[in-house]
Amino acid sequence: MTDTPLYKRVLIKVSGEALMGDQGFGIDVSVADRIAGDIKQARDLDVEIAIVIGGGNIFRGVAVASRGGDRVSGDHMGMLATVINSVALRTSLQKHGIDAVVLSAIAMPEICESFSQRKAMAYINAGRVVIFAGGTGNPFFTTDSASALRAAEIGADALFKGTQVDGIYSADPKKNPDAMRYEKLTHKDVLDKGLNVMDVAAVALTRENHIPIIVFSIHEKGGFAEILSGRGRSTLVTEV
Numbered sequence: 001m002t003d004t005p006l007y008k009r010v011l012i013k014v015s016g017e018a019l020m021g022d023q024g025f026g027i028d029v030s031v032a033d034r035i036a037g038d039i040k041q042a043r044d045l046d047v048e049i050a051i052v053i054g055g056g057n058i059f060r061g062v063a064v065a066s067r068g069g070d071r072v073s074g075d076h077m078g079m080l081a082t083v084i085n086s087v088a089l090r091t092s093l094q095k096h097g098i099d100a101v102v103l104s105a106i107a108m109p110e111i112c113e114s115f116s117q118r119k120a121m122a123y124i125n126a127g128r129v130v131i132f133a134g135g136t137g138n139p140f141f142t143t144d145s146a147s148a149l150r151a152a153e154i155g156a157d158a159l160f161k162g163t164q165v166d167g168i169y170s171a172d173p174k175k176n177p178d179a180m181r182y183e184k185l186t187h188k189d190v191l192d193k194g195l196n197v198m199d200v201a202a203v204a205l206t207r208e209n210h211i212p213i214i215v216f217s218i219h220e221k222g223g224f225a226e227i228l229s230g231r232g233r234s235t236l237v238t239e240v
């Protein structure tokens with residue numbers, strides 16, 4: 001591709017649930033490989049890329065809490081799930097010849113390196129793709145918040161949320177077939193209208209740090225590079 005990308009450094013949040021494909025649980029390697037292919041396509045545009053991956057295909061702390069279990073332990077399990085997904089995605093990226101490194105918010109040196117902002121910057125500046133695992137490292141947060149936090153820490157020009165739907169709608173499109181997709185919104189609109197595609201903390205943090213959000217479908221093959229090239233379906237969230 002020869003297009004000049006819209007952004008130089010981006011963070012992409014990959015939905016954990018997307019990784020399970022049609023299996024209903026866990027990781028479908030063919031899906032992980034396809035997503036890795038999409039990330040390679042974007043990398044080939046010379047965009048610097050960092051990744052946060054969710055854990056919803058394996059474990060969500062809130063699900064434990066809703067059944068009367070301990071939320072903090074559940075969240076610890078959810079964060080570990082993100083490490084599993086990060087290792088899977090690193091493997092898929094390596095198959096595509098991408099030199100990816102996992103930095104975890106929870107130390108587990110036999111499996112991956114521990115996160116530090118300086119290390120992340122050094123790897124990204126050296127052209128490597130960095131995968132941030134373990135969320136924020138704290139319970140009561142989500143990987144959306146981790147994405148916003150890491151995006152701010154690395155000075156990302158945009159936060160891409162690759163999710164189950166192709167943008168932000170007037171209501172949850174999975175529950176309301178009449179919901180309309182927005183092309184463009186402000187961070188304030190998303191918060192004021194209660195558009196629940198991303199959690200409030202994540203939207204607030206990106207707003208404070210002047211980081212635009214692009215919501216798009218992670219299921220659309222090649223969608224990431226298309227949007228980076230100024231095409232494709234998505235919703236753009238900016239300050240004004």
Ligand SMILES: Nc1ncnc2c1ncn2[C@@H]1O[C@H](COP(=O)(O)OP(=O)(O)O)[C@@H](O)[C@H]1O
Pocket residue numbers: 014015016017018054056144162163164165167168169170171172173174194195196197198
């Ligand atoms: N206004 C909205 N616009 C788009 N999606 C919405 C909206 N409200 C709720 N959703 C739902 O939010 C989901 C994405 O949120 P989340 O559970 O965090 O997904 P992910 O695992 O992709 O991070 C979408 O799959 C969609 O069904």
Ligand SMILES: O=c1ccn([C@@H]2O[C@H](COP(=O)(O)OP(=O)(O)O)[C@@H](O)[C@H]2O)c(=O)[nH]1
Pocket residue numbers: 014015016017053054055056057059060061062074075076077078079081082134135136137138139140141142143144145146
């Ligand atoms: O900073 C974080 C990030 C994630 N989690 C836990 O990890 C789970 C998986 O993350 P998330 O639900 O964001 O995954 P996704 O919906 O993107 O698949 C969450 O439900 C939380 O239990 C957490 O406790 N702190």
